[in-house]
Amino acid sequence: MNGFEKRASSIKAKIMNTTLELLRTTELKRIRVADIARLANVSQVTIYNYFGSxxxxxxxxxxxxxxxxxxxxxxxxxxxxxxxxxxxxxxxxxxxxxxxxxxxxxxxxxxxxxxxxxxxxxxxxxxxxxxxxxxxxxxxxxxxxxxxxxxxxxxxxxxxxxxxxxxxxxxxxxxxxxxxxxxxxxxxxxxxxxxxx
Missing domain, CATH: 1.10.357 (Tetracycline Repressor; domain 2)
Known part of the structure; x- marks a missing residue:
């Protein structure tokens, strides 16, 4: 895995870990991509680029x-x-x-x-x-x-x-x-x- 792939994998893991934390504490319908992005310290565009929705x-x-x-x-x-x-x-x-x-x-x-x-x-x-x-x-x-x-x-x-x-x-x-x-x-x-x- 090259440096770019490692960084991408790390960002993805951070977004998913943040999502998991939110799922533990927040109703699914109240979770917004904006909240995930803010807590994961990434842009909403990054989330959409990696996951689509x-x-x-x-x-x-x-x-x-x-x-x-x-x-x-x-x-x-x-x-x-x-x-x-x-x-x-x-x-x-x-x-x-x-x-x-x-x-x-x-x-x-x-x-x-x-x-x-x-x-x-x-x-x-x-x-x-x-x-x-x-x-x-x-x-x-x-x-x-x-x-x-x-x-x-x-x-x-x-x-x-x-x-x-x-x-x-x-x-x-x-x-x-x-x-x-x-x-x-x-x-x-x-x-x-x-x-x-």
Whole structure:
């Protein structure tokens, strides 16, 4: 990469990082290219030259963030952790990603941008689902998941849990002991009401 390409890459990264920060704190419809330009210390023309539109900038920021999160998780899986740690990692990874992209914002992005909706569907089908199925199969092989429990049943249970994840995080936040609450939910996820291990 030559000097010009490095500088262009650096400017693009600065604009996308600024966009991510704004998405954490500001409603999507209130974010303006002028605000991004001012906070990133670049001109609006620079943003349009690199991205073409606010929508394309938000889309690329979203996709880059989640591509990085998926790559980090794939690297984590390759380290050979026990099943419970993998699930715990998913919970804390989700917590971080929900800070940056809460479910309401993701729904808004999907509704307003068919390309983001297709991206999320593709990532789920091609990456998340196979990775989760692999974790389940490894858990069965290691005896951490009962062999009598089918992979589709576990996937359905995880999906039910994740569909309510934003509500679970709210309850954890309101409990006064967020980490303890989430640890309790993780225990229930693995061992049920009987707590048998």
């Amino acid at each position: 606010k929508e394309a900038l938000v889309r690329e920021t979203f996709q880059t963030y989640f591509d990085g999160a998926i790559a980090d998780f794939e690297a984590y899986l390759a380290e050979g952790h026990p099943l419970k740690e993998k699930i715990e990692h998913i919970v804390f990874l989700k917590k971080a990603s929900f800070r940056d992209f809460p479910p309401g914002l993701i729904k808004e992005l999907m509704a307003g941008d068919p390309e983001i909706a297709l991206y999320i569907e593709r990532q789920y089908r091609e990456k998340s689902l196979p990775m989760t199925a692999r974790i389940i199969e490894e858990g069965k092989e290691s005896g951490e998941i009962a062999s009598s429990v089918s992979t589709p049943n576990v996937l359905a249970f995880i999906q039910l849990f994740m569909n309510q994840y934003d509500r679970i995080l709210d309850m954890a936040q309101n409990s006064g002991d967020r980490d303890g609450f989430l640890e309790g939910m993780l225990e229930l996820f693995f061992y049920g009401l009987s707590g048998k291990r």
